[in-house]
Amino acid sequence: MQRHRTESRGVSGCTVGHSSQRRMDIMAIGEELRERLHASDDSLIKDRRYHLKLYPSCFVGQEVVDWLLKNREAESREQAVEVMRTLQDYNVLHHVCDDHDFKDDFLFYRFRKDDGTYPEESDAIAFARGQRLYSRLKKDKNMIKDRKYHLKTYKKCFVGKEFVDWLIANGDVPSRDEGVKEGRELLEAGVIHHVCDDHHFRDEHLFYRFKNDETEAKKFSDVLSLLKSMSPRVRRSTKEQRSRKGTVNGTGAGTGAVTGTRAEAPSQSEEEEATYTPMYPASSDRKPMPVPSPSEEPVAQPVTVDQLMASGAPFTKKTVKVASDPVGYGFVIRGAQPVHVHTVDPSGPAAVAGLTVGEYLVSVNGQDVLNSTHTEAARLILIGPTTATLVTMKKI
Template identity: 35%
Template sequence: MELQGNIQSTMMTRHQKAEIMIAGEQLRLRLHDSKLIKDRRHHLRTYPNCFVAQELIDWLIAHKEVPDRETAVPLMQHLMDHDIIHHVCDKWPVFKDAQYLYRFRKDDGTFPFNIEVKIFMRGQRLYEHLITSKDSILQLRQEKGVAYDRSFPGYMLIDWLLQNGEIESRRQGLDLCKALLEHGIIQHVSLKHHFFDSGLLYQFCINFRWRRRLSELLHETENEEVECITHQSQEDQAGSPFTMHKTSPPEGNSDFLSVQPTLDGRCGSLTHQQHSSRGYPLTASLTVALAVRCNPTSVLKRRVTCEELLSPGAPYVKRVLTILGDALGWGFVVRGKSPCYVQAVDPASPAAAAGIKVRQFVCRVNGCSVLHLDYRTLSKVVMTGPRVVTLEVMEPLD
C-alpha cells in the first residue's frame, strides 16, 4: 500500500508539473499574440522578448485571468519558482508589481531541459502532430468489448513514429513509448498494462489543448485539506447525493442548480456554470460543495448488488472513461454504497463529454477498485486524486 501511495504521489506531482508547464506555455503564446512580449530597451541596453511586470498584471486583470493585483503577484511568483519566467538579469528571485523586465525562459533558451521536461515536450509535440493529422491513428477502437475514444494500438504508434522519422528502430520506439507512459503522457486504456509493441490500446492522458486557468495553479499545488460541507437530510446518508465540484457557487448568484426530480423519476439536469470551461470563474477553492438541497428519488429502477454486477453473463457492459476536470471539477452526482452509481450528470460538464451517464455503476477509480465503497469514501478518492480521473463503470445493456 505504501509503494502504491508513493507511485500515485509521484504521478500527481508529474501531473502538477505538466499543468504548470502547459499553462505557462499557453500564457507565453497569448502574450506574444497580444504583442505584450517584445524587444525593450532599458539603461542603454536592448532586452529581446521580454515584458513589463505591471503591464502583464494589467493584461491579466483585463482578460479576467485574475480578479486583482494581489492575486496576480503570487501567481507569477509561482511561475518563477517553477522556472517558467525570470527577471531578465536574474537579479530578483521575487516577482514585483513594478516596471521590471521579465522573460519566459523558453524565449531566451534558459529553460532547464532535464530528462523529464524533454520527454514531456516530446509527448506534447507528438500529441499535436497526431491530433491534427488527416489520417490520425487516434480513433474510436474496442478492446475486450469496450470502446475507447481517441485510442491507438501500441504497434501502430511505433509504425507512425517510424514513418514520420521520429525514431530509427522499433526498439527505439518502444523505449520512447515506455518513457511516455512512465511520465504520465500516455496510458493503457484500462491502466492494466505497461507499453508493449502489440495490439493493446493506449490513450493520451493529458489534453494539451485544454485551456488552463492560471489562478488554479496556485490552489492545486497548495497543501490544503479538502473540506466536505455536508447537508443533513435523512438518516439514510448512504443515499445522499454529492456533487464532485471543487468550487462553491456564490450565494444568491449561482448558475448551479439543485438536483430536482422530474416527472419520470429521473434527476433534472445540472447547469455546470457553462462559462466555467470557457470564461473561467475568478476563484477556485479546494472545497467540495454539496449544492444539492434535497434527497431526490433514485434513478435506479431496482436495487443492484455487487455480486450481480460481477456475475458471469450479467446484462451490463463495462466502459473505461477518462474525465479531464475543469475549474469546477467533474460535473456528476453519485449516490448509494456498494455499489455507488451515477445519479445525475451536468450536460455541459467534462463528465458528460467523457461519456458518463446516469445509472452507471462506478467500479474503479484510477485503477483502484471502489465497487464496495460508499459515496463518502469514493468522494475522497476522486477529490484527492489528479485532475485527470479514469473511471471504470458498468452500465445496463437496455
C-alpha cells in the first residue's frame, strides 16, 4: 500500500474537511507568529501603559507591520495588514477594546491566547487546548521527535499510547479512556493527525503529529493562499460571524444590545427593545463607564427620522471627529432609525472631541446611517480610519 497524506480524508475517513482543516492551518500560523513575537528581541508583546492604565501582553499594530517587513514575512505593508486582518477574522487576535479592525497604526492589539478570549466554539476551544499541550510536550524531548519505522523517518511525531501515558502522568486526564477522548477531540479539530491519515486517535503504537510541526503552510503569507483556496461563501461567512459576535461591543463604538460571543445579530425589534447592558466583554481593557441609575439615565427621547430631519425641528447638526487612542474611541451607541449615543467615557477620546450623550447619528465616515441599526453603524466605525468622522443631531 502506498503511504501518503490525503487531504480530504484518510483510510479511516476521520480527518477534518477542507474548510475546517484550512481554518486550523490559519490558526496554527497565527500561533507560530505569536510565539515568534513573544521570543523577539524587540519586545513587541509586552505590558503597556496608556493614561495610567496597564494593558497586559499587547502589541502595537504599526510595530508588528514593521517587524513583518524586516523579517521578510510580508512583501508590503498592505499585505501585512491583509494577513493580520485575516487572523483577526479567525479570532486569533483582536484590538484590546474591540474597537478596530487591524490597522497599521499606533493601536493596541492582543492574541486571544494571551487573554483567554477564544470564542466558545468547539474547534477553537480544542485548538487552544491543543496549543497549550503542544507547548508543554515540546519541552519533553522524549515525546515529540523523529521516529523510524521500516527504514522511513517520520519527522516530529509522537506515539498515541505514549501521549495517553503522558496525559495521565501529568494529571491532564484521570484515565486512559479520557486520554483517548482527548486525542480524538484534538484530531477531529484538526490540531493533530495520524502521519498517514490512516487512523483516528488510538491508544496504540501509532504515530501522530501536531499541525504546528507540519512543514507546509508555515509562512506568514501562506494565510492568503489558504484564504483564496476557500470558497467565497466560507470567507464571507467568517467575516460576517466576527462582525456579529460582539467584536464591536467594546467600550468604543459598542452596541447596547446583549450579544455574547455566540449570539447572532439581534433583530431590529430586539435592538430597539433591549434593556441596556454595559458592553465590556472579557477582552475589553478600558475601565468600564459607570452605568447610570434609571432615574439619572439621560435617555434619548424617541424620535423618528422624519421628526429629526423636519424643517424647524429643535435639533442642530454638528460634525465631530473622534480620534481613537490606542485602546478605542470611548463611547457606546444604541437604537435604530435613528441610532443615538448612549454613553460617553468621560476620560476617553469621544468626550474630548465634544460628543455627548443623546446625540443622534446622521452619518459615519461619510455614509448615511439615519436608517441603520446601531450594529450597522458600529461596523462602519470598526472598519473605518482611526479618526471617526460623525455627523450628529443634537437637541437645542
